[in-house]
Amino acid sequence: MPATTETVTSTELAARLRSNVVRLSRRLRRHAASGLSPSLISALAVVARRGPLTPSELADIEDVRRPTATRFVAILENRGLVDRDPDPLDGRSYRVAATARGRVLLAESRTRQGAYLARALSTLEASDLRTLDQALGVLERLLEAGR
Amino acid sequence: MPATTETVTSTELAARLRSNVVRLSRRLRRHAASGLSPSLISALAVVARRGPLTPSELADIEDVRRPTATRFVAILENRGLVDRDPDPLDGRSYRVAATARGRVLLAESRTRQGAYLARALSTLEASDLRTLDQALGVLERLLEAGR
DNA sequence: CCGATCTAGTTAGCTTTACTAACTATACCG
DNA sequence: CGGTATAGTTAGTAAAGCTAACTAGATCGG
Numbered sequence A, B: 001m002p003a004t005t006e007t008v009t010s011t012e013l014a015a016r017l018r019s020n021v022v023r024l025s026r027r028l029r030r031h032a033a034s035g036l037s038p039s040l041i042s043a044l045a046v047v048a049r050r051g052p053l054t055p056s057e058l059a060d061i062e063d064v065r066r067p068t069a070t071r072f073v074a075i076l077e078n079r080g081l082v083d084r085d086p087d088p089l090d091g092r093s094y095r096v097a098a099t100a101r102g103r104v105l106l107a108e109s110r111t112r113q114g115a116y117l118a119r120a121l122s123t124l125e126a127s128d129l130r131t132l133d134q135a136l137g138v139l140e141r142l143l144e145a146g147r
Numbered sequence C: 001c002c003g004a005t006c007t008a009g010t011t012a013g014c015t016t017t018a019c020t021a022a023c024t025a026t027a028c029c030g
Numbered sequence D: 001c002g003g004t005a006t007a008g009t010t011a012g013t014a015a016a017g018c019t020a021a022c023t024a025g026a027t028c029g030g
Helices: A010-030 A038-049 A055-062 A066-079 A100-111 A116-122 A124-145 B010-030 B038-049 B055-062 B068-080 B100-111 B118-120 B128-146
Strands: A083-086 A093-100 B082-086 B094-098
Touching: A010 A038, A010 A116, A010 B010, A010 B038, A010 B100, A010 B128, A038 A066, A038 A093, A038 A124, A038 B010, A038 B100, A055 A066, A055 A093, A066 A083, A066 A093, A093 A100, A093 B068, A093 B094, A100 B010, A116 B010, A116 B100, A116 B128, A124 B010, A124 B118, A124 B128, B010 B038, B038 B055, B038 B094, B055 B068, B055 B094, B068 B082, B068 B094, B082 B100, B094 B100
Parallel strands: none
Antiparallel strands: A083 A093, B082 B094
16 A cells, blocks of 8 residues: 555654664674675675775775774685785875675675575565665665765 | 666665665664664664563564563663563563653654754655655565565 | 473673774875 | 874774573473
């Protein structure tokens, strides 16, 4: 029963959004396949997509503090998913890039059995996927705005 | 009805959804007003809305293990937001209900200044709110289905 | 009715996530 | 060149949620 004509109040929506984010976040962590938590997969995906990044840039994009970015890089490097090259312009820093193995793992985490979320979404109809797609657009703008 | 004729792939959507859940979840925790984390607010809201519940029922609804529900109840009770009455039918258990103070805090957490999320959502247009509303419906079905 | 088993809640201990504060070392500016 | 600003790191802390193991009340078969 889609309440298409009813007014949606933002406070009511806030409560519902919070609950669902909390629950989905639990689910994702519980079903973490490939041995990487949602946070780490997200960080790896950012590094892979947005090319070589300094830890500070990663922290900024992922909306975490720099010590957390340091930890992300350390763990990902430890597993050979990422490597670092000195920054030619700044001796204090370095650039992080995804390794071939990191890219493989990312691809697998999207398509393979282990991908709980992709599997769940694949059961949805096209119209539902479109709805989610649009909602994510809204959410992204919201996150970007409220920094 | 939307001009979007492009196909939305579920694997691509999964990655985007994961990132946004992870980030929003960080935001929510960071902006936790009223001294309650998103998890605890969500638990309190469930107790308030779905009447007196046993810890097991709470655990089931919130999709956590029982020890986690025990902790939720302990913390909420400690802050006077919830109280417990013995279960007349089962001597091992009890029923948890929201106190007046708990309900006040919930109401405040929805409307007041401190409510980061409600404030952010209030800047959106009605059509965006409707999009989110529909997407939450999809998400809820998804979460319910994948138990 | 009684012992065996099942179930609700709890306790203890662990892991992960992410924070702040404080430190090191390099960059930059007057 | 000296002082300040900035990048990354280290250390320590707190919260979330898990599993394993325990306690006590419920339930079921004989």
